[in-house]
Amino acid sequence: MNIGDVAQKAGLPAKTIRYYEEIGLIRPLRSGNGYRAFRESDLHKLAFLGRARSLGFSIEECRTLMALYEDKGRASADVKALAEDHLRQIAAKITELRAMEATLTTLVHACAGDARPDCPILTGLAEPGKPCQSAD
Amino acid sequence: MNIGDVAQKAGLPAKTIRYYEEIGLIRPLRSGNGYRAFRESDLHKLAFLGRARSLGFSIEECRTLMALYEDKGRASADVKALAEDHLRQIAAKITELRAMEATLTTLVHACAGDARPDCPILTGLAEPGKPCQSAD
DNA sequence: CTTGACCTTCCTGTAACTGGAAGCGCCATG
DNA sequence: CATGGCGCTTCCAGTTACAGGAAGGTCAAG
Secondary structure, three states: OOHHHHHHHHOOOHHHHHHHHHOOOOOOEEOOOOOEEOOHHHHHHHHHHHHHHHOOOOHHHHHHHHHHHHOOOOOHHHHHHHHHHHHHHHHHHHHHHHHHHHHHHHHHHHOOOOOOOOOHHHHHHHOOOOOOOOOO | OOHHHHHHHHOOOHHHHHHHHHOOOOOOEEOOOOOEEOOHHHHHHHHHHHHHHHOOOOHHHHHHHHHHHHOOOOOHHHHHHHHHHHHHHHHHHHHHHHHHHHHHHHHHHHOOOOOOOOOHHHHHHHOOOOOOOOOO
């Protein structure tokens, strides 16, 4: 399979696939003409990566997940720990976003949104009183 | 005021303040020794920026907000539109994160998390069936 | 033989900073 | 007066996970 085929089947851009090879997540063979020659196993890995990425795992986390996936002697506890850690990160992000949403919603509701210049959103940003955590 | 003072008062790293000057968000004066000389108005702007950033506005959105803030003839509708648009982005992000959270939570609950290699998390990632949207 | 789709590599750019090196200014102490 | 140490300066590199695009090789069809 050439890169276009796997890109189509895995639902990933060819650019991304080349990038994944560059950083060592996959190691496709090469044809005589220099084209990448993907095996079924490469496609399988790419699909795995695509799904892991879509769940928000970072590239490095995906690398670890792939290693665990290929290690037939792994302990499921290791996988679970990684997933739970990631889940905590997701939850934290949601909490942060909800705080932003709440504050901003309040400001938006207070704003008339007409042709006049008076704007509680701007004064809310200008005045102290709401440090509004910016964790990450 | 030197940069250390405003960094302290605005709650922003000095590095960030230099960066904001570099991209034209602020224009502090300079003392004879080459040090940045911040006025109260600069500090005020930095605090404004810090709060806007903490609400998740991008740098470019902050630039627009600052311009609106300084335009005494602005229409509050313009500010509100920007804020509402941002609010939609936040809501979309939350929705996306919640979908990830739900899927991953299901997988995690199905995983024993012991010393055995059997792991529903890995098989869930490996098998097709859950495209798991990765919008942004 | 040419055209066009597909492939290759390489370089640049993104957002919003962070870290660090090299070097000057300023204040205080010995 | 010399020296230390902190604070300031600029500039360069690195971060994440790719995307865009240029320049050029390959392959099948007409």
